[in-house]
């Protein structure tokens with residue numbers, strides 16, 4: 616990983632393996648990850664374009680799902696709400712809307728049909744109230760982001776060329792490779808996301824499950840991306856939940872509802888501290904004050920931070936399925 620200031624000066628660089636032998640970073644394109652999982656399933660297992668409009672419960676305890684196309688489904692067994700940060704399932708279970716944290720991110724995938732020229736490492740650039748980064752995700756694609764302060768999430772912009780211009784404008788005088796990667800980004804891969812999270816206070820926040828309905832991933836614990844752990848945690852949730860359900864079903868003496876409660880108690884101590892930590896890290900990295908940013912860039916990052924302990928949160932081993 617390399618960290619630079621906005622004028623291109625290198626503040627710090629390190630190899631994860633040198634900091635902590637168990638550390639490793641993998642950059643994976645989301646589409647490839649999803650296709651890899653989907654390929655493991657029978658072809659008819661996934662029904663695409665099935666947007667959930669409403670969820671409820673029948674008198675006999677079955678979960679009723681109504682899709683926007685009018686289809687009604689009655690779930691006799693388990694419903695897993697993994698429908699993301701604006702989850703209608705979470706809303707139905709009494710969760711509040713995730714809270715906007717004061718910054719938004721542009722993201723995209725730079726495309727180099729003849730091969731991208733970057734080393735396999737994560738590069739960050741820290742400015743004042745603004746930061747950016749990029750990392751190669753394949754021989755031809757480079758993921759990038761630009762994160763900026765904004766008092767409100769702002770209007771939804773759907774025209775990708777406007778998004779591209781806005782993100783380039785933010786980093787116009789920054790190291791040129793960033794502008795080059797944004798330039799090489801097909802318009803349709805650029806998105807702008809207001810960053811949000813939801814803190815799951817014990818005894819205040821609803822439970823992750825209600826009857827045989829359970830939440831997984833962002834639907835349950837939206838967190839800001841400052842530690843790069845949201846999707847990792849969603850995957851961990853899936854492994855733990857699958858294991859709990861398999862144990863309950865195979866042993867024949869555990870209830871499904873008990874398995875869902877056990878999943879929640881195992882996952883909560885992992886995700887709640889991470890959500891808070893990600894939020895705090897974001898606030899520190901989005902500082903605008905020039906003096907504070909100068910201390911961060913000239914003292915804290917090059918001299919004070921011990922990287923190994925800082926990345927300790929990535930060391931989480933799920934049991935094998």
Ligand SMILES: Cc1cc2nc3c(=O)[nH]c(=O)nc-3n(C[C@H](O)[C@H](O)[C@H](O)COP(=O)(O)OP(=O)(O)OC[C@H]3O[C@@H](n4cnc5c(N)ncnc54)[C@H](O)[C@@H]3O)c2cc1C
Pocket residue numbers: 665666667668697698699700701702703720722760808831832833834840842843844845846847848849
């Ligand atoms: C700028 C940014 C950078 C990030 N970087 C990282 C990173 O480096 N590492 C990391 O681990 N995480 C990162 N994350 C977080 C990561 O993207 C999320 O945590 C992850 O996508 C959560 O997965 P999920 O399956 O729970 O939800 P999602 O990926 O949001 O998937 C939800 C799915 O539900 C579907 N859906 C939504 N509503 C409905 C409905 N009504 N009916 C039916 N389906 C519906 C959606 O179409 C989608 O397919 C980042 C997030 C942001 C915003």
